[in-house]
Amino acid sequence: MAEKNKYQNRRQFVKQAGRLAVALPVAYLSVSLLRKTSAGEFVWQIDPLKCTQCGQCEKNCVMTPSAVKCMHSFQMCGYCDLCSGYLRQGVKILDTAAENQLCPTAAITRKFIEEPYFEYTIDEELCIGCAKCVKGCTAFGNGSLHLQIKHESCKNCNQCSIAIACPSDAIQRVPISDPYKPKAGYNIDSE
């Protein structure tokens, strides 16, 4: 019996020492991490000024279709008849025919307002975030079309898989209190 007690004491001691050995790093880690903690949450968002319209947003999002959508700053738009975001380059006739449209899913609606202005609106149900229109608009137009991550479809993954693929580092974590980075002139007070 005495023999057994000796082993049990030793085992007890090893266990206590082990517990201390694992608890100390845990405590240390918690304290050092707590100092880097903030109560605010983060979401992913595209900085349209960094975006190079490479088309990775369409392909790399875990969601199908991508949570990245095109947004339109109407305040910046020139309401052109010859819209470089809506029409393919070199079209002969400026109309809504499918073969003239740049958008592969026909997600942009063109509406006549008054001579010579046309309004362009994005149907977000159809938009796949391919950035073709954004590229056209930024290259030849006012740059009023731009990409944003729409938070109703974004799952806010721990690591955004588009951010990994993005060649221009345009996708960053932003505070949840300020979840969009729209281009200037955007009517942000609508919420």
Add this chain to the structure above:
Amino acid sequence: MKKRLPYIILFILLAWHAVSYAWQRFPKPEFESGYVYPEYQFTNPRSTAWEYIDVGVLAGVLVFTTWLTLKKRSRNAIIWTSLFSLAYFGFFREGCICSIGSVQNMALALFNENYTLPLSAFLFFLIPILFALAYGRQFCAGACPLGAIQEVTGFYSVKLPRSAEAILSSVPYIYLALAILFAATDSHFIICKYDPFVGIFRLNAPATMIIFGILLLLAGLFINRPYCRFLCPYGVILNWLSRFSGSHLTITPTSCVNCRLCEDACPYNAIIPSNLDAPKEKTVTSRKRFTIYLALIPVFVITGALFTLRFSDNLAMINRNVRLANEVRMETVAGIKAVSQQAVTFKESGKTVEVLYQEEEVIKERYRKGSPIAGAFLGLSLGIALLSLSAGRLRDEYKPDQGKCYSCGRCFEYCPLHNNNVPLL
């Protein structure tokens, strides 16, 4: 100074031009028909309050599971709890953020100044760890959606040979070491990238993700909980904390009568049998072996560190800036054209090659510091695993292996003293 003033003014004007660059090539229209600009409705992300509700649910589930495994001893109730977690954290919350992935957030926060850790991610990391330290792996039993989906689909249990199990069990250590290394250097979150079940939870993910998940579930029909046992990196941490936990699930509610009925109860090889009948080894030989293994630990640590240091530049290739620099270098040195999206954008951006190479060198230097630590960790774990194999013990009862045991409660009803025979504790 006066002479230079016009130039300074010109410079400021030009700089201002750069700020408002390229926009408004076409003037803002002046509508005459009374057109009003359309209003746009922003959808705000889920409110932060939900994150803290999640933390609350996690803590609640853990407390409840602990009560079920330690006091109530009901396998059925544990299954129902884990089904709830599967529904809530898995299908409703859609698998993000989970405690397993939060390890990477910790590594990123510890080694990068520009990342601030969300409090909820920190709590998701810490709470299961505290429970493991006090009561064993309660998180695996009741709160983990990944564990739950495997636990309920493990219909048949085929026991793996102990050798195969031992070899496969080393994979999570490598996974953990690499995940922390890659997250700490701000390169990639591989645990999230290769999360097997998040695709199933969302029913919307790349096909490869869903196929991997389904394959794991199919394997799990026979080899139960394959992800938990042979992949889960968070499991490694819980495993080590649970070994020294204050109290832990027991197979028998009272004291073991050595009836051997529970011997085949555990599909995870997590029951340590009593060895009353086993032939005893001579103390001299076991002590000698123990000493040799103890002396081997530093050898393993140093070998591991040197090994990973040797490959640190290869490991750094997971970082996209290093990959880009490599591609650009290949173009200048060997004439292989850099065609990737990254390279094309780099060329358009006007950033110089020197800056890119400097950035690459900084990242590689971080890998040179980090990878030996990862290697040393792997060597140390291997050494300790060997050492614990050789530590012979007198055991007069059947006990769960506290490291491996998921506290799933399968073994409860194998014990003849369970439930009706004795009053509950």
